[in-house]
Every structure is written in C-alpha cells, then in structure tokens.
Amino acid sequence: MTDAVAIELLADRLRRAGEHAAEQGTDVLFLTPGTDLRYLTGFEGSSHERLTCLVVPAAGHRAPPALVVPSLEAPGLAGLPLEALGIDLVTWTDGEDPYLLVSDLAGGPTRVAVDDDMQARHVLGLRNAFPDVPQSLGGAVLRELRMRKDPAEVARLRAAGEAIDRVHARIGEWLKPGRTEAAVAADIAEAIVAEGHTEAAFIIVGSGPNGASPHHDVSDRVIEAGDVVVIDIGGPLPDGYNSDCTRTYAVGGEPGADVRETYSVLQEAQERAVAAVRPGVTAAAIDRAAREHIAAAGHGAHFIHRTGHGIGLDVHEEPYIVDGNDLVLEEGMAFSVEPGIYQAGRWGARIEDIVVVTADGAERLNRNSRDLVVV
Structure with missing residues (x-):
C-alpha cells in the first residue's frame, strides 16, 4: 500500500500531468503499464494483450482520470490509492471493445497522446477508436515532470x-x-x-x-x-x-x-x-x-x-x-x-x-x- 506522503506526491504529479498536457495542446493522455504509469499512480504491472490504460484529461476538462482495466485484473489493484487520487476504476470483460470504452471516457478529444512505450497493438486500437484525431507521443508531456526529481x-x-x-x-x-x-x-x-x-x-x-x-x-x-x-x-x-x-x-x-x-x-x-x-x-x-x-x-x-x-x-x-x-x-x-x-x-x-x-x-x-x- 502506498503511504500518505506518497499519495500526496502522486496526486501532485497527476495534477501537473494534466496541466502540461493542456499547455501542449493535448486533450487526453493515454498511459498503459510501464514507468510513466508507475510514476503517476504507483501501478507496477506489465502490459499484456488485454488493454489496461490510464485516461488523463488535460487540465480544464470536467471528466476525472480513469483507469480502464480487464475485470480479471481488478482484484490485483486493491493496494492502489485510486480513490484518494480521484481516479475512477472502469472494468471491461472479454468480448467487449476496450478501445471504444476509452473513447467514451475521453469525450470527443481533438488531439491525444500515447505513452512512448505503448505496445503497437494498443496504439493501433486507440487509433481505430479515434480515426480522425491526431496522435502524438506522451513523452513530451511526462518528461517535463519526470526529469525533475523531487x-x-x-x-x-x-x-x-x-x-x-x-x-x-x-x-x-x-x-x-x-x-x-x-x-x-x-x-x-x-x-x-x-x-x-x-x-x-x-x-x-x-x-x-x-x-x-x-x-x-x-x-x-x-x-x-x-x-x-x-x-x-x-x-x-x-x-x-x-x-x-x-x-x-x-x-x-x-x-x-x-x-x-x-x-x-x-x-x-x-x-x-x-x-x-x-x-x-x-x-x-x-x-x-x-x-x-x-x-x-x-x-x-x-x-x-x-x-x-x-x-x-x-x-x-x-x-x-x-x-x-x-x-x-x-x-x-x-x-x-x-x-x-x-x-x-x-x-x-x-x-x-x-x-x-x-x-x-x-x-x-x-x-x-x-x-x-x-x-
């Protein structure tokens, strides 16, 4: 379990990620398991063929951040401080299209960014869900936070x-x-x-x-x-x-x-x-x-x-x-x-x-x- 001090730091990182996204003209940031997701939430899992994705709206958007995960993975997230961070947990089951679920949560963006190490299967899945929306690399947003160590x-x-x-x-x-x-x-x-x-x-x-x-x-x-x-x-x-x-x-x-x-x-x-x-x-x-x-x-x-x-x-x-x-x-x-x-x-x-x-x-x-x- 993440301690209270770490939760405060994570909340600040999440807030600043949204601010940097807005400054760079990105409406929504999509992060799959990896070090960027760990940096913002403490999530330590690996990326698989089933989509796990943190949806981070830019500052000024009314929707809260949401973590989309397969239902079978949800029990393993019990130690994450999602509620304290204001992150909604959204699950999906085999047979559903998780990319369309992400699309619904994103709310009609005009520009999105994906994390630099996202698997190609997920990049293309998200592209199909947003066929007319330009994609960019999310590293340009996260680097502004991660290279300045607290x-x-x-x-x-x-x-x-x-x-x-x-x-x-x-x-x-x-x-x-x-x-x-x-x-x-x-x-x-x-x-x-x-x-x-x-x-x-x-x-x-x-x-x-x-x-x-x-x-x-x-x-x-x-x-x-x-x-x-x-x-x-x-x-x-x-x-x-x-x-x-x-x-x-x-x-x-x-x-x-x-x-x-x-x-x-x-x-x-x-x-x-x-x-x-x-x-x-x-x-x-x-x-x-x-x-x-x-x-x-x-x-x-x-x-x-x-x-x-x-x-x-x-x-x-x-x-x-x-x-x-x-x-x-x-x-x-x-x-x-x-x-x-x-x-x-x-x-x-x-x-x-x-x-x-x-x-x-x-x-x-x-x-x-x-x-x-x-x-």
Missing part, C-alpha cells in the same frame, strides 16, 4: 547509488586472472541482489579488447593478468529507482605507462564534467566539458558516445547529456556523467557516476574512488 526521488536514487557502491567495493573478490567474464558477472549479479536490488538489470564485464566495446555485456573470455577491465553494473531497488555505476580495473598488477597516462586524461575529463554541473548550464555544455579535454589529449576519436543519460524509474531517460542538447539544467535533474576512452582491439576505460543538480552545483550519488583500481 526530494523523495533523490533519496531513492541516493540509496540505489550507495547499494551499487557496496558491490563495486567487493569487485576484487571476484575479478581475478583465470576466471571468465561470465563467471565474474555471475558473482556480481548475486551481490547486486544481496545489496537490495530486485535484479541485476545489466552487467558489463569488458576485459582486455572487449573493454573497447562500450556495451559489450559478458563473454567466456578468460581474464588475463595485465588486462584492463570495464565493469558497468546496476538495477532497480524495490521502489523502482535504478543504480548505474562504472569503474575500471587493472588485473594482476600495475598497468603500463600508456594505460596510466590515458586513464588520467579520462579521470580529469570526468572531474571537469561533474564540476561543470549546476543550474543554468546546458546539457550540451556538460558533454563539451568532458569531450574537449579528451580531444585535446588526442583521444577525441576514441570517445564514441554521449557523456550521460538521465536516470530514475528507467535506467535511460531524460535528460540526455549530449552535444546539441540545449536543455538548461535545473535543480533536481539526475543523470550519469560517464566519459570513456576506447582503443579498438586493445582496451577501454569508462568512469560513471550518477549526479543530481543541486541549488548551486551537483551531488555525486556514487562515492567510490574513481582511480584506476588494481586488483
């Missing part, structure tokens, strides 16, 4: 960061010459869950040349003494908020001078990017703070991805820290700062922390050393 969300992200830091602190127990990447990943996955995550959503163990592939995952490659290893791990806590942290390790002794010199460039780039985070600067400026330092050291061609991504109920969400994104940062925005240098066929390195924009700067949510760790 204090409760920041606290949850902070807890996630602390939990994944505790896993990184134990990497030396498992990362040893003679073991495969897959074996190391299995130990990490167990520790991630033991530290309070519901699952290990992703684990990258990129050893030697595999570390030069930013999204390598894991393989049966045997880790060798002298390898540089990129380990990028994370997942959700029970409240749905995610961790995501990358550290780079040297296995079996001190690395060579070229590795140390290149890594020092990367570490300084990450420091400069974090130091640049504050209200009023753009997302693109944070990317430039890291990228220009790496390029000046001759590694510009080896930094092959954006500097960061937002994080919350999704591991990747707005805002994206990338060249060309002129979004002005505001207090409460949370995102990764994770520059990398990748030398194809040889090795790679990445340093990733989650940061939250504060009133006058940034708070790192990952506190482990960002030095090249020798194990």
Whole structure:
C-alpha cells in the first residue's frame, strides 16, 4: 500500500500531468503499464494483450482520470490509492471493445497522446477508436515532470547509488586472472541482489579488447593478468529507482605507462564534467566539458558516445547529456556523467557516476574512488 506522503506526491504529479498536457495542446493522455504509469499512480504491472490504460484529461476538462482495466485484473489493484487520487476504476470483460470504452471516457478529444512505450497493438486500437484525431507521443508531456526529481526521488536514487557502491567495493573478490567474464558477472549479479536490488538489470564485464566495446555485456573470455577491465553494473531497488555505476580495473598488477597516462586524461575529463554541473548550464555544455579535454589529449576519436543519460524509474531517460542538447539544467535533474576512452582491439576505460543538480552545483550519488583500481 502506498503511504500518505506518497499519495500526496502522486496526486501532485497527476495534477501537473494534466496541466502540461493542456499547455501542449493535448486533450487526453493515454498511459498503459510501464514507468510513466508507475510514476503517476504507483501501478507496477506489465502490459499484456488485454488493454489496461490510464485516461488523463488535460487540465480544464470536467471528466476525472480513469483507469480502464480487464475485470480479471481488478482484484490485483486493491493496494492502489485510486480513490484518494480521484481516479475512477472502469472494468471491461472479454468480448467487449476496450478501445471504444476509452473513447467514451475521453469525450470527443481533438488531439491525444500515447505513452512512448505503448505496445503497437494498443496504439493501433486507440487509433481505430479515434480515426480522425491526431496522435502524438506522451513523452513530451511526462518528461517535463519526470526529469525533475523531487526530494523523495533523490533519496531513492541516493540509496540505489550507495547499494551499487557496496558491490563495486567487493569487485576484487571476484575479478581475478583465470576466471571468465561470465563467471565474474555471475558473482556480481548475486551481490547486486544481496545489496537490495530486485535484479541485476545489466552487467558489463569488458576485459582486455572487449573493454573497447562500450556495451559489450559478458563473454567466456578468460581474464588475463595485465588486462584492463570495464565493469558497468546496476538495477532497480524495490521502489523502482535504478543504480548505474562504472569503474575500471587493472588485473594482476600495475598497468603500463600508456594505460596510466590515458586513464588520467579520462579521470580529469570526468572531474571537469561533474564540476561543470549546476543550474543554468546546458546539457550540451556538460558533454563539451568532458569531450574537449579528451580531444585535446588526442583521444577525441576514441570517445564514441554521449557523456550521460538521465536516470530514475528507467535506467535511460531524460535528460540526455549530449552535444546539441540545449536543455538548461535545473535543480533536481539526475543523470550519469560517464566519459570513456576506447582503443579498438586493445582496451577501454569508462568512469560513471550518477549526479543530481543541486541549488548551486551537483551531488555525486556514487562515492567510490574513481582511480584506476588494481586488483
């Protein structure tokens, strides 16, 4: 059951979603199960072939929000504070057309929006129910809320960061010459869950040349003494908020001078990017703070991805820290700062922390050393 404080927050989010929809000229917002629906109501279910859909009228419309669900799913919603949030529960049974039911509840809109991750079967079902009404993506509405974290969300992200830091602190127990990447990943996955995550959503163990592939995952490659290893791990806590942290390790002794010199460039780039985070600067400026330092050291061609991504109920969400994104940062925005240098066929390195924009700067949510760790 959602507690009273959370209900107050959910009610405020629902109200503001309607206001943002109105500001963007959207009459009704349709949300199927996923993180957008969880953000507004606390609903944690999955989307199936039977339609479950939250109907959110724009501010100024007289109809209340309504959650349309199959009758057989209704008993599982007993813990949701629908009445407290002013959401009508509307059920349908097999043989009825739920899209026409949604159409009746929407009340003749002239423009509707669907959540970004809605299944195509439901998008098309709603389109058939509103054949002459333009559809747009609801992410444009919800992003205005979700990328500005409230204090409760920041606290949850902070807890996630602390939990994944505790896993990184134990990497030396498992990362040893003679073991495969897959074996190391299995130990990490167990520790991630033991530290309070519901699952290990992703684990990258990129050893030697595999570390030069930013999204390598894991393989049966045997880790060798002298390898540089990129380990990028994370997942959700029970409240749905995610961790995501990358550290780079040297296995079996001190690395060579070229590795140390290149890594020092990367570490300084990450420091400069974090130091640049504050209200009023753009997302693109944070990317430039890291990228220009790496390029000046001759590694510009080896930094092959954006500097960061937002994080919350999704591991990747707005805002994206990338060249060309002129979004002005505001207090409460949370995102990764994770520059990398990748030398194809040889090795790679990445340093990733989650940061939250504060009133006058940034708070790192990952506190482990960002030095090249020798194990």
